[in-house]
Amino acid sequence: MTELIEVHGVSKAFGGVIANNDISLVVPEGRITGLIGPNGSGKTTLFNSIVGYHPIDGGSITFEGQEISDMRVQQIARLGLLRTFQQTRIYSKMNCVENMLISVPHRHETYSTLFRKYGPDVTEKAEHLLEFVGLYQKRHLISGDLSFGQQKLLEFAMALMNAPRDLLLDEPTAGINPTLINGLIDRLRRATAEMGITLFVIEHNMPVIMGLADNIYCLANGRVLAHGLPDEIQNDERVINAYLGAH
């Protein structure tokens, strides 16, 4: 088993708030890794640090063995390390198909491909993925007019369109209609099993992450509190206390 992402001693402070404090963890390839923790424990900050959204104060982050902590967001994305946003971000004045088309990988973009049209294979893939998340019928609607949950699904489909090696999902089920959550979990599993995309998932909903992840890290106050299999995490005293104490 190879480690796709390795985080070593990463720290990040905002003014006086130490959001990430000496965090070390690994994301193994081809698996689903969970990241849990009370509100404000530093989960989103860690994602931001990994994808180059802000410079880190110290430590090292590697992706496929390559140091990425000094790279910019776009460079990291082009390596195949992508994230979705907790607040869901899509291109709200474009329709769903257009959102998908512009999400193709930009790894091998050159000046001559900048003006190309998309081939039928690309459009087909876009439509196939929209069908995969259940948005096929709405593909010609302006994406900003979709419901919040649908926008979240679209953002997920856009990430798949980019065919990343590793996808970081920030609370993918938040705001999704509870009746649709099981379907979404199934799709996340298929993204890993069928498309070979390694997932690193922040999730607030405990039953969801317990059923989804192969192994879980728990953060509290910016530090790694516990790490283990879902069963171990579920029964870990420290985790239970952190969650109870935080609410």
Next chain:
Amino acid sequence: MNITKGQVLLYGGILTAAIAAPLVFPNYTFQFTVLWVMILLALTWDVLGGQMGYNSLGNIFFFGAGMYVCTIVQIGLYYDVAAYTSAYGAVKVEFTAEQYFTGLTLGLIAAALASVVFAVVFGWVVFGLRGPYFAIGTLGVALSAGELAGAWEYIGGGGGIALPTYPGEPDERSLFFYILCSLLAVATFFTLKKVYSGRFGLAINAIRDDEEKAEGMGIHTKRYKTIGWSISAFFLGISGGLFGNMIGFIEPLEVAFPTVTFGIFMVVMCLLGGKGTLWGPVVGATLFHAFKEITWTYMLGWQWVALGTLIIVLVVFFQQGIVGWVQEKWPERFGISVDDRVVAVSKPEVRANPESHEAAQ
């Protein structure tokens, strides 16, 4: 691409009108030429302002830069520029027909290339700015270019430069510039139509909707922004060169870098027609030019008040513009509809605009 009957009618109608206009109303050829230039100004402004969400107030810079570069090349090919400009047109200098057309051709090519170089260089600086800072930053570029040209004696300073005279009859001259300006505006339109329809168009739309997301998805945002500005600058530079020659005399503030007239008009025209659409700038420029000519003719003294009122009405009540309004009113005609052929979802909803607008941030 299949061409519909509507398209044939539309393009055929425009072509007919374009050919007929200067022949039927020869006294207005100059006004028609200015209309084509206005269409070009609006189209090129919309690349950044409408399609990419970067509101530039300084695009007129490329117009003026192209104008000066073209002029200097036209003169410099055959005379000493400093001697020519210091004479302030007092000494009549003859250009043969061959010299004139050679100079104009090379001048326009130089204007186009120089404008692109300027776009790349300034883009490098101003694309670090967002929102109002970008607008003010670009405005600063245009204003200081006007001041700089006014202080630079080599290119005529504030006194300006008289262009080489056209070797032919006045009527022929008007028609000559009408044809060139209309062809250039049409070329601009079809170039933009082409580039908007592919990856480039979607990329700049994505930058408009959420640049940070676009960066996060790995889009080469800087590259697209620079290229978008360069395309605008390319056509603006040529149009400036042509416009200077058509006027026959250029000076920095009124002709080359008219920041508060043409520089603002191009924005107003896009707002009026519908920014971020291909046809909006064309519709807006045409109506605006008509509006302007009418108010300037019949409301002299009040024309600026009328213009100000138009701007306020647009900004407050009619932000989507004419084409934008049409698209909102009949979305199905623009392909914005639910497709219920393939039922991939368990519960198909057949509503075009469901619940939350707020969810779209």
